[in-house]
Amino acid sequence: MNFEPDYVDTQFREEVRAFLKAKLPAEMAARGRSGFLTGRDDALAWQKILAEKGWSVPHWPAEFGGPSWTARQRYIFDEECYLAGAPVTNIGGVGLVGPVIFTFGTAEQKARFLPGIRNGDTFWVQGFSEPGAGSDLASLRTSAVRDGDHYVVNGQKIWTSFGIFGDWNFLLVRTDPDAKKQAGISFLLLDIKSPGVTVRPLDSLEGSHHLAEVFYDNVRVPVENLVGEENKGWSYTKFLLFNERAFYGAEAPALKRYLQKIKHIASIERAGSEPLIKRPTFAARLAEMEIEVAAIDMTVSRVIAHGLDPRNGGDAVGSILKARGTELAQRLTDMLVEIVGDYGAYHYPDTNEEPDLRNDPFTGPDYAPGLMAELVYRRAASIYGGANEVQRNIVAKTLFGF
Amino acid sequence: MELQLSDEQKLILESAERFASEKYTFADRRSRVTRGETFNRDTWRQLADLGWFGIGVPEEAGGFGASTIENTLIAEALAKAQALEPYTMCAVLPARILAACPEVECAQAALAALIAGEQVFALAYSETISRGDPAAITTRASKTADGWAISGRKTLVVGGDVADQVLVTALDAETSALHLFLVDGSAKGISREGDKLVDWTSGLDLVFDGVQVTEGERLASGDDALAIIRAALDDAAVVLCAEAVGAIEGAIEVTAPYIKERHQYGVSLSSFQVLQHRMADMAMELVLARSAVMCALHALSNAEPVERSARVAGCKAYVTRIGKWATSQGIQLHGGYGITEEYSVGQYYKRLLVIDALLGRQDFQLGRYTEWMTAQLPAA
């Protein structure tokens, strides 16, 4: 253990900062920072800007267009992007299905799908959960029956993030109804414009529509869109879910952005004549959270540097980070809403989702819209990606064998 | 002291619960929200006809007597039913203020119209720097030939979109004394900015640009005005906390059957001990929240103004904190369904977020309580 600054990392951080300064449009950054989820237009436009630089798929191998960064560099990149307000790129494509395709896909699938993800041409959405299969994902029932050189898909998915933005859908289907739960599942790639697919947006509490239900009515999917082997989908899923937790679980860069934002807003907002940040009771609460963020960040850094380590939660570290990271994000976004005072209770329409509304006037300071949406969205963070109760079950089982 | 509801109070609670659950069905609420309707005048009239606006107002002021206790019972029932109409903020709060101005003619006429449900009233006291403190404002009132001209921006005005008359605070442009005015909601120079609140109830900015009022519409000034407003805000804060209690109870009542019916891994979610304990904790918070409201009611009828305010502040800080937690856990236990508008549980959480914002947030309330608490310590 030593804590000398690493020259290579410092230099890399500066390079990323310079790039963001030059290439991230200010309006896009403002939208990225707002708290509303990134819309389709910004997700793909930013992906294109990154692709020009060769930085659009940080954790893909070089042969598929990755930049060959170390894990530490990827983390620095993520953090700088977040702090600069960069939009979130299409996680479904870049983070989830891309790695499944380059790891388990055929040569044709790689050639056909990877460039579109890398270059920001296609938007991918994840179809795993069903009304009856949430935490118990393996009980899913959407079926695919082989008919000549097609699968015929019938059933329903729910909670498909960004379903209304989707071009392509990767989904889990049951191909062997008689096999044991996990054994009869396959992994399909489906063009969402195929006949028989209906996407119904769901109203979320904060007034956005980032979630959708997707219905499949005799949808024909060419067999060449099966990933890997039939009935082996569960093992690809475990690979994907591991990536989801490892790369997105703790969201340490997002936590840092919240801290940055709280300090900014609390220096402007006043109680009487005094800026909020000067109030000792308020500052102490913020300090406690900042200290906690630093510990989470260090835990992530330890995983990045050395992988799994019994002194760092061992195999349970992903669940530890997911649960604690999301719960801290909930407290931080709660504070963000608190500090804007009265405007924290206002409803603001989601201008990332509805670009038409971007020029409409609104009341309150320019940082007010989006804060409440983010708080409400963060309530979902302890539910998605494996609910936190389930993460705690995993921690207890992994560490103690309970 | 009698810690049980009287027979009369029980009747009020039961009839409030019955009315609210019949009137405010979730399907109807959904369709009103979709239409963007924050306030329904017919419904408001019905609430008035039940006598709920005059409850808590002394008989000599034209009310029906009774006390804030009765207001809390009604508010609790309305919040549990997820009523959109802002009973606490537009009925209880302005009635308290108007009733405290018995010498002012227009206030008495206004109070009668409020109690009858003929007119809707809003209180515009808060501004961005107020954070719960009615004295921290910048809106100005300048003397004119026959009255006053008011300019400034008021935030989080519940009922501001529909109010026929608005109670407004402003600082005297010369003396800096605080004045309280009653202003016609359609007066020239008032504009409305904003839409509604996150729980789909009414609330927005009212901007006053040289709005003319007569001297007769000045209800109170200086320390008198502040005392009237502070006492009314205290009463209303306790009634808001009762709303929080109703919301917690509502969240519990929809979540318990949900986790019983929902199956994962081949078993009912309610068979998982962690969820049983979570719901047990929610139930504990409900009991304590209701008791906290009773502590505050006790202070309202017994304590001197300074202690009364402090105890109310303590109640609001505590009840909103545990209320936000308990209702958020209602969402958590519903899984993905909890964060959609199609299930009612999330509305309770959003109501708590708004209750937290109204009349001063947790931080401000804890500050008030702390100040009083430490002032009680014997000098070292």
Ligand SMILES: Cc1cc2nc3c(=O)[nH]c(=O)nc-3n(C[C@H](O)[C@H](O)[C@H](O)COP(=O)(O)OP(=O)(O)OC[C@H]3O[C@@H](n4cnc5c(N)ncnc54)[C@H](O)[C@@H]3O)c2cc1C
């Ligand atoms: C914002 C959001 C985005 C999402 N995006 C996607 C997406 O893009 N694609 C997709 O396929 N899915 C997505 N999901 C779905 C998500 O994966 C599921 O919501 C999650 O798996 C939980 O399932 P459920 O909602 O059915 O809740 P349930 O499984 O019904 O759980 C309800 C409650 O019971 C608890 N519980 C369940 N099992 C246990 C247990 N064994 N022990 C203790 N407690 C338990 C849970 O922790 C939770 O609190 C998303 C969800 C949300 C909220």
